[in-house]
Amino acid sequence: MIQKLKSNYITWEEEKIGQICQLINGRAFKPTEWSSSGLKIVRIQNLNNETKPFNYYDQPIDAKFKINNGEVLISWSVTPGTSFGAHLWNRGEAVLNQHIFRVVLDESKCLKKFFIYAINWRIEELICKAHGGVGLRHITKKELENVTIPIPFKNDSKRSLDIQSRIVTRIEALLTEVNDSRRLLNVMCKEANQIMDIVLEQVYDELEKPQFAVIPLGSLLSKKPQYGISEKASENFEGTAILRMVNIKRTGKISFENLKYIQLSSNEQEKYILKKGDILFNRTNSADLVGKSAVFESNMVAIFASYLIRLTPDQTRIKSKYLNYYINSTQGRAYIQSQLTRAIGQVNVNAQKLIVMPVPLPDTQIQERIIAYFDTIQTEVEEILRFLEQDAKLLDMLEQSILERAFRGEL
Incomplete structure (x- = not known):
């Protein structure tokens, strides 16, 4: 009706x-x-x-x-x-x-x-x-x-189209201001995200000076790199949670949203179960996202998918968060980009190329201080981004308010 x-x-x-x-x-x-x-x-x-x-x-x-x-x-x-x-x-x-x-x-x-x-x-x-x-x-x-x-x-086409045109003109005039604010927010978000990149680059640039050893990544692991499981996962909440490449964020963190699940035998689960301190490396993705990595620090029982590689750092020589920060740094990403194998639509970095990545290695006490410094900067950046996200939501609400008024004939 x-x-x-x-x-x-x-x-x-x-x-x-x-x-x-x-x-x-x-x-x-x-x-x-x-x-x-x-x-x-x-x-x-x-x-x-x-x-x-x-x-x-x-x-x-x-x-x-x-x-x-x-x-x-x-x-x-x-x-x-x-x-x-x-x-x-x-x-x-x-x-x-x-x-x-x-x-x-x-x-x-x-x-x-x-x-x-x-x-x-x-x-x-x-x-x-x-x-x-x-x-x-x-x-x-x-x-x-x-x-x-x-x-x-509706029954007067000429008049209807004329009114529609006027409403569109008024909406666009108001949304221009909203979109200008969005563009400013996007610039601020981009600059906030670059803070961490700049800090990582500066610190690791200092650590690549001759007084610090540079060691192949493979020599700093307690186990060989391991590829994840390729079994098909389900959205049903049955079995064990599986982390996929979508769960590894460019920020170096793991997101536990949109999880899938897989049913495994006890032997399979033991083989792929994640332990605190494991690093998950995204070996296959688009060129701009391949190579992102994150440290598993959760108490959740979870395994990992085939597009990820598990790295198990030798904690007596290198701390997981230190290595993860390096992989996600400008220097680490530059090495990864130099080792890409390209296929249709995606690129790949295999474990053999990953283990020869040169990693600057100060002693573990210096690593701990570096980690604390990076963590502080990252926390501050995340706080800035939270405020900017709140502002973006307010702009979305304002846009809906403009449309609401437009289709009530109140503009």
């Missing part, structure tokens, strides 16, 4: 999305189909973050999967922490991956930008309709088609 609302001089009517557009899902591209050239493959990460790299496709493809500037796209399947939402594509010719709808809009009824703002105003409704657990969540095509958006003067 159509709901009619009056706000100021505007009469609004709710219209189902399925009545004003056609939704075309993207294609499921397999990693084996990725190429280093051709058309960009647009995944959800490319909609939510323009800095994310693309994979490419260089084979013939059905025209319905091709997009170009000016296309309206809706991401409909996400992991927790990211958002469903509508986007206006502006990064050139590309092909569309699954989990994203291309929207063929009836522009005699609704302007593209008005549609996008209306959808994003209804984000919470989309999230509530989403299915799934701690992993991937999605909304079905039928459910999305039944979501409604407000249309002004």
Whole structure:
């Protein structure tokens, strides 16, 4: 049933999305189909973050999967922490991956930008309709088609489009200020994240001077490096938690969110069980993320996946956190980047190359002082980032408030 609302001089009517557009899902591209050239493959990460790299496709493809500037796209399947939402594509010719709808809009009824703002105003409704657990969540095509958006003067097309245009202009004027603030926050976040890199580089630069020994990493381990288990994991809370490359953060920390689980025999669990002080090294990933590492310091019973390598430092010679800080430093990352083996879409660093990484080695007392200094700086950086994250959430709330008022006719 159509709901009619009056706000100021505007009469609004709710219209189902399925009545004003056609939704075309993207294609499921397999990693084996990725190429280093051709058309960009647009995944959800490319909609939510323009800095994310693309994979490419260089084979013939059905025209319905091709997009170009000016296309309206809706991401409909996400992991927790990211958002469903509508986007206006502006990064050139590309092909569309699954989990994203291309929207063929009836522009005699609704302007593209008005549609996008209306959808994003209804984000919470989309999230509530989403299915799934701690992993991937999605909304079905039928459910999305039944979501409604407000249309002004629905039965008077010319007048409706004129009002829509005015509302879009007012929204964009206000959101320009919000986005300017977001850009400033992004610069501040980037600068905050660089503080740790600068401090690590300065300290390890001093430690690479002749008075300190430089030792191959493999000589500083009490056990040989170990690759993780390749068994398929599940989102069901059964068995043992398994840490994957997504759980290893560039900050050098482990995230215990979005865990998966695996059932193992007692012998397998004993083989892969993590112990405090183990370092997990991400051996396979995109070029900008490969080589990230973190120290396991939890009491949780957990094992690790095959894209990770376990390093077990000899604590009498090198402290885990000292080595982990070095691997994540400018010097450590430079070595890793020099050893990459490239495959389609990803790069790899194997254990044989990792164990010959040269590591500056002061005595353990100096290492402890260095760790304490790094920990202090990292705590301060994390505090700064928490404040900036709070500011970002306030800007998100302000954006929703602007959209709320716009679709009430109050702007």
